[in-house]
Amino acid sequence: MRHVRTIDWVDGAIEMIDQTRLPDELVTLRITTVDELIAAIRRLAVRGAPALGVAGALGVVLARGDQEAIARLRAARPTAVNLAWAVDRVAGLPPAKALRAALRIRDDDIAACVAMGERGADLLEGDRLRIMTVCNTGGLACVERGTALGVVQTLHERGRLAEVLALETRPLLQGARLTTWELARMGAPHRLVVDSAGPYLLARGGVDAVLIGADRIAANGDVANKVGSYALALGAERAGVPFIVVAPESTVDAGTPTGEHIEIEDRGAEEVVSVRGVATAPEGTRAANPAFDVTPHDLVTAIVTESRVIRP
The missing domain is CATH 3.40.50.10470 (Translation initiation factor eif-2b; domain 2)
Known part of the structure; x- marks a missing residue:
């Protein structure tokens, strides 16, 4: 897995491995809307607390300031705290800063896993x-x-x-x-x-x-x-x-x-x-x-x- 990222930001969209398709096939989803992301989270295409945090942060970027969409994203899975934590860190920032903050959460997660x-x-x-x-x-x-x-x-x-x-x-x-x-x-x-x-x-x-x-x-x-x-x-x-x-x-x-x-x-x-x-x-x-x-x-x-x- 060192050379395959589970979730990332690529050319203005979220790309993630669809974990519901494993181990039969390795399929990458391209997510361009908050509704698509919430659906992916709820059906466990993306799962795991840290990955949900990254998904939440990048989802705020997709929301483009839509507070209702951000609130629905934050509540998509209630037990894992990382989702709400990451959404709250990025919500309210202007678009350019929101993307930088979300990518920092992604990079911090990679470094944290090594540590x-x-x-x-x-x-x-x-x-x-x-x-x-x-x-x-x-x-x-x-x-x-x-x-x-x-x-x-x-x-x-x-x-x-x-x-x-x-x-x-x-x-x-x-x-x-x-x-x-x-x-x-x-x-x-x-x-x-x-x-x-x-x-x-x-x-x-x-x-x-x-x-x-x-x-x-x-x-x-x-x-x-x-x-x-x-x-x-x-x-x-x-x-x-x-x-x-x-x-x-x-x-x-x-x-x-x-x-x-x-x-x-x-x-x-x-x-x-x-x-x-x-x-x-x-x-x-x-x-x-x-x-x-x-x-x-x-x-x-x-x-x-x-x-x-x-x-x-």
Whole structure:
């Protein structure tokens, strides 16, 4: 992923990888309106907190001062704080300054991912490490490299990675579709694991650390991330395995006191009762589909950002 940007500004428009088409094909979307961008965000063509931040910043440029469009963009996905954070940083600026500010957010994200990768790799002790992760936290979730998977890439480049155990991440299989795709391109050894097997494998002692990303980190250190993270945190605590969150400073939300104050997006039944358009449950089946969960801060070993290590 080092040579492919997930999202960028090209000739007056946003270009982004359509993540719904992976791993079958690598398709680039060209976004020229805010409505197109909101639709792409809601159907997860672009996803991952840092990438959503860049998308929000560039979307303000597309809005050209349309405050109603900016407000709709800001609210497109409520849990990930980076989207609203980036929109607020760029909104209100004149067009030329808005574009410069948005491109600075893009460039800062690239630099932050490099720094997080190095800081996270330095934090972990030992060689030939076996890492467990959930969802997708690589370059697809950012602009390049990634957060938690950026640490994995740095470990791999240093010759310290034995294997990645990637959870499939139901219901939309971001781990199966996206993380394994990135790991394969990286040349990193990996195996795919069903979500419910994660805590059991931790209990067996075959994992050296759990690395996850974050969509919002509350002021007290509670972490909202892809649903399934909390179960891994419980399993890691019982097994004595470090549970490490890797996320940029922009994900730390001082305005949210605790995890109880984080709005958790429910994406409806369709994603649960079918897989890629094929029904897996009887017609009319109802479902609960929280896209995220909250891991209490006392289960978090460390939070790694581009500038510090926080130990909640």
